[in-house]
Amino acid sequence: MTETMREPTYFVLAALLDGRLHGYGIIKRAAELSDGRVRITAGTLYGAIDRLIEHGLVAPDGEETVSGRLRRYYRITGEGERVVAEEAARLRAASEVVARRLHPAEAS
Amino acid sequence: MTPSERIYRAALAAYPRDYRAARGDEVLGTMLDATEARRLPDVREVGSVVADGYRRRVLASVTPPLGALRAGAAWAAFALAVLTAAVAVLGVMREDHLATSLPASLAPSLHVLGLAISPWFAAFAVTSIGALVALVTSARRAAIAFALAGVAVQVWEVAFRPAAGFPGAHGDFAAYAWTNVSTLPREPWHWLVPSLVLAACVAVSGPRRVPGIGLRIARLVVSLVLVAGLALAMDHLYGAVAALGIVLLPLLAAAVALSPLDPRPALACVPLLVTALPLAWTYVHADPTTPAAGDLTVLAGILLGIVAFAVAGTTSAHRLRGGTPPQS
Numbered sequence: 111m112t113e114t115m116r117e118p119t120y121f122v123l124a125a126l127l128d129g130r131l132h133g134y135g136i137i138k139r140a141a142e143l144s145d146g147r148v149r150i151t152a153g154t155l156y157g158a159i160d161r162l163i164e165h166g167l168v169a170p171d172g173e174e175t176v177s178g179r180l181r182r183y184y185r186i187t188g189e190g191e192r193v194v195a196e197e198a199a200r201l202r203a204a205s206e207v208v209a210r211r212l213h214p215a216e217a218s
Numbered sequence: 219m220t221p222s223e224r225i226y227r228a229a230l231a232a233y234p235r236d237y238r239a240a241r242g243d244e245v246l247g248t249m250l251d252a253t254e255a256r257r258l259p260d261v262r263e264v265g266s267v268v269a270d271g272y273r274r275r276v277l278a279s280v281t282p283p284l285g286a287l288r289a290g291a292a293w294a295a296f297a298l299a300v301l302t303a304a305v306a307v308l309g310v311m312r313e314d315h316l317a318t319s320l321p322a323s324l325a326p327s328l329h330v331l332g333l334a335i336s337p338w339f340a341a342f343a344v345t346s347i348g349a350l351v352a353l354v355t356s357a358r359r360a361a362i363a364f365a366l367a368g369v370a371v372q373v374w375e376v377a378f379r380p381a382a383g384f385p386g387a388h389g390d391f392a393a394y395a396w397t398n399v400s401t402l403p404r405e406p407w408h409w410l411v412p413s414l415v416l417a418a419c420v421a422v423s424g425p426r427r428v429p430g431i432g433l434r435i436a437r438l439v440v441s442l443v444l445v446a447g448l449a450l451a452m453d454h455l456y457g458a459v460a461a462l463g464i465v466l467l468p469l470l471a472a473a474v475a476l477s478p479l480d481p482r483p484a485l486a487c488v489p490l491l492v493t494a495l496p497l498a499w500t501y502v503h504a505d506p507t508t509p510a511a512g513d514l515t516v517l518a519g520i521l522l523g524i525v526a527f528a529v530a531g532t533t534s535a536h537r538l539r540g541g542t543p544p545q546s
Contacts, residue, residue: 153266
C-alpha cells in the first residue's frame, strides 16, 4: 500500500494484532483501542478489509453462523504486521516533530 | 424481520449483485451486531454501506484493456438489432401492402387475427425482436441464438427466393442494397449482413462499461445515420410528417445514448414506437397516398410499443435494485 493509510484502516490492522476477529469484533476492538473515538461503520469496514486483503495485509480466517448471522473472521498477515508497524513508526516520528517544538525540554 | 433489518437489507441493494451475493449476509450481520442496542436503524451504517456500494460499482465499471472496444461492439450489436427489428416489424405490419409487390414464394400465406403475414417475415421478425429483447435484458446466449436463427432465416430466404420481380440484380449488392433501403420494407435481403455482424458483436461483447465521451459521440453519429436511413424509408411510405416524427423519436433516444446511463432500455422503445406511431398517424388522418392500415395493425403496433416500454422499465428497475453497474 503506497498511499497514506487512512485512520480506519490503521485501526483495523491494529485491532487484528491481538488475534483473528470477525467484522463486528474489529469494530468493537477499534473503538476500545481509540477510547471510543474511532467508530467504524460496516461500509467503511468492508471497504477497508477488501483493500487490505487485496494487498495481502489481511486474510480471511474461517467463518461461523451465530444466531442466524454469518460471521467471517479475518487475521493480519506478516506483511500486514510489517506495514502497520511502519505506519506506527511514521506517526510516532510525525508526532515527535510537533512535540519537540512545543516542549523542547521533554523531547530532548 | 425488524425495521432495522429491513432497512439494512434495502441498503445492501447499493452493492453490485455479485458482491451482494458473496458478502451481503456478512455485511448485514455486522450492521445488526453493531446496532443491536438501538431501536431505530443507524443512519451512519446505512450511509456507509450505500457509499461503499457506489464505490464498488464505479470500480466495477472501470474500463479494462479492450473494454471500450467490447462496449462499442455491444452497442453496435444493439443498434443493428434495433434497426433490423424495426424493419422486420414494419415488414410484418405492412404485409397487406407488400402483397402486391412480393413474389409468390414470399407472399402472405398466413392469416392471423385478420393480418396477412408471410412466414418469412414472421420468422425474421421473431428472430430479430428476440435478439433485441435478449440484448436489452443482457441475455447474451439467447441473443446469440436469436441472431444466428435470424441469419439462418435470411440465408434460407436468399437461397430460395426467386430473383425475378424486384428492382436491381442479385449480383450487384451495392445497388441492390440501396434499392432495398430506399424502398423499405419491401426487400430486406441486405439484412443478412447486419444480422451476421450482430451475431459476431454479441459474441465478443462483454459486460457493459461506462462509455467515454468518444464512444458517446460515436453513438450519436451512428444513431443519426440509422435515423436518417429510417426517415428516408418512412418518408417514402408515409409522407413527410410521419418521417419527422420518426426523426424526433430516435433523436430523443440518441440523447439518452449520449448520457452515461445505460441507453439500451430507452433505445429498445424506439423501433416499436417508430412502427406504431406513424401507423397510428396515417390511420387517424386516412392519408390517401398510404394503403389503409387496419385497426388491428395499429393496435398491434401500440401493444408492441407498450411491451417494449414494459421490458425497458423492468430492465431499468432491475439495474436500480442492484444489477449490473449503471452503464456498463
